[in-house]
Amino acid sequence: MAEKPVLHYFNARGKMESIRWLLAAAGVEFEEEFIASPEDMAKLKTDERFMFQQVPMVEMDGMKLVQSRAILNYIATKYNLYGKDAKERVLIDMYTEGMTDLNEMFILLPMASKEEKPDKIATIKDKTKNRYLPAFEKVLKSHGQDYLVGNRLSRADILMVELLYYIEELDASLLDGFPLLQALKTRISNLPNVKKFLQPGSQRKPPLDEKVLEEARKTFKL
Amino acid sequence: MAAKPKLYYFCGRGRMEAIRWLLAAAGVEVDSRWGRGRRRTTAGHLLFGQVPLVEIDGMMLTQTRAILSYLAAKYNLYGKDLKERARIDMYTDGTMDLMLMILATPFSSPTNKEGSYATIVQKAKTRYFPAFEKVLKGHGEDFLVGNAFSWADVQLFEAILMVEELDAAVLSDFPQLKAFKARVGNMPNMKKFLQPGSQRKPPADDHYVKVVRDVLQF
Numbered sequence: 131m132a133e134k135p136v137l138h139y140f141n142a143r144g145k146m147e148s149i150r151w152l153l154a155a156a157g158v159e160f161e162e163e164f165i166a167s168p169e170d171m172a173k174l175k176t177d178e179r180f181m182f183q184q185v186p187m188v189e190m191d192g193m194k195l196v197q198s199r200a201i202l203n204y205i206a207t208k209y210n211l212y213g214k215d216a217k218e219r220v221l222i223d224m225y226t227e228g229m230t231d232l233n234e235m236f237i238l239l240p241m242a243s244k245e246e247k248p249d250k251i252a253t254i255k256d257k258t259k260n261r262y263l264p265a266f267e268k269v270l271k272s273h274g275q276d277y278l279v280g281n282r283l284s285r286a287d288i289l290m291v292e293l294l295y296y297i298e299e300l301d302a303s304l305l306d307g308f309p310l311l312q313a314l315k316t317r318i319s320n321l322p323n324v325k326k327f328l329q330p331g332s333q334r335k336p337p338l339d340e341k342v343l344e345e346a347r348k349t350f351k352l
Numbered sequence: 353m354a355a356k357p358k359l360y361y362f363c364g365r366g367r368m369e370a371i372r373w374l375l376a377a378a379g380v381e382v383d384s385r386w387g388r389g390r391r392r393t394t395a396g397h398l399l400f401g402q403v404p405l406v407e408i409d410g411m412m413l414t415q416t417r418a419i420l421s422y423l424a425a426k427y428n429l430y431g432k433d434l435k436e437r438a439r440i441d442m443y444t445d446g447t448m449d450l451m452l453m454i455l456a457t458p459f460s461s462p463t464n465k466e467g468s469y470a471t472i473v474q475k476a477k478t479r480y481f482p483a484f485e486k487v488l489k490g491h492g493e494d495f496l497v498g499n500a501f502s503w504a505d506v507q508l509f510e511a512i513l514m515v516e517e518l519d520a521a522v523l524s525d526f527p528q529l530k531a532f533k534a535r536v537g538n539m540p541n542m543k544k545f546l547q548p549g550s551q552r553k554p555p556a557d558d559h560y561v562k563v564v565r566d567v568l569q570f
Binding site: 193195196197199200223227231 | 399400401409411413414415416417418419421422425426434435437438439441442445446449479480483
């Protein structure tokens, strides 16, 4: 029996969370090794498994994969969540690249200083409401299908729904006026694997709160 | 005969340059579009209101990495199987991180620039170049993945040239990369792209920065 993938990261969402979502949606069980101490951090510089001395790193199928996009691409292809041909694949890539840009803003937000935060939040809300959600609502409207690409579940739907949850956490009213995206969120959340991942006790990580961040700052001397 | 891909961007490197390199490496001629007419043509086609935009195979493609992946697959520069593809993705994502640092620097404040370039050269010398030196040393082959020329080689070559523009001696401790650079630079399509008159763009100058800031309003 194949070994489970092992995810190396902090015990936090960050850039690993989308990988957790995709594996979960694909019904793939995985293990996690957390970077929890300065010694763990120091190992990144010398441990050859980390090609660019960074995490995320996922050990799977005999490889030590780094770079979140490379990891997501591999998982999506392996588990048939990447469209049926090159044209569907490029559409999925276009959409997920846009989503990733927005997701990065969410990932970085907890790191912003008290002075910077209101501006950053305003930017996220503006981009969400005026650039990204309209684009994806338009895609769904254009074909009237249940999924973003090719009338079939793909990584684009999974990442979209992950992002919709973050948007909702920030300000639920941002989803007003995007009925098709709300329906997508409900539909995808009801898929058995996703439903399971959304339950308490799964490997899904909570938002970073001030206390956890303070602890991390102390531990890693940031 | 297929129409040439049309590239819509500013008249400078930016995020389009990696795409220009890949098309050149594949021996594909392109049509470049920039200037005043550009915004009229691109209106309605920019999924997230951003360029690069590449018109190819009846599609209007945006998002740099989506475009690069599509082209790599189309022109057989993406490895022979899923595992080779994964390695190519890892390597190109790594070099893209390095190149994006360089691309962003002209837009940072003047007092920060010197510091930024020094940091970038440091990162190249301590993180990125050692990783690729090790890959090449490890298998002793001419190219990074699967003993065949791929997108990963094109982008590493581009990244090396960009860092050399910041520090000409940066490869002095990396004999594998030096040999790699000479080898790849001698390939006919690459050689052609390095000649004056090709679609290759010069580094960002003050004028370019001003135009981009004006158009993108930041």
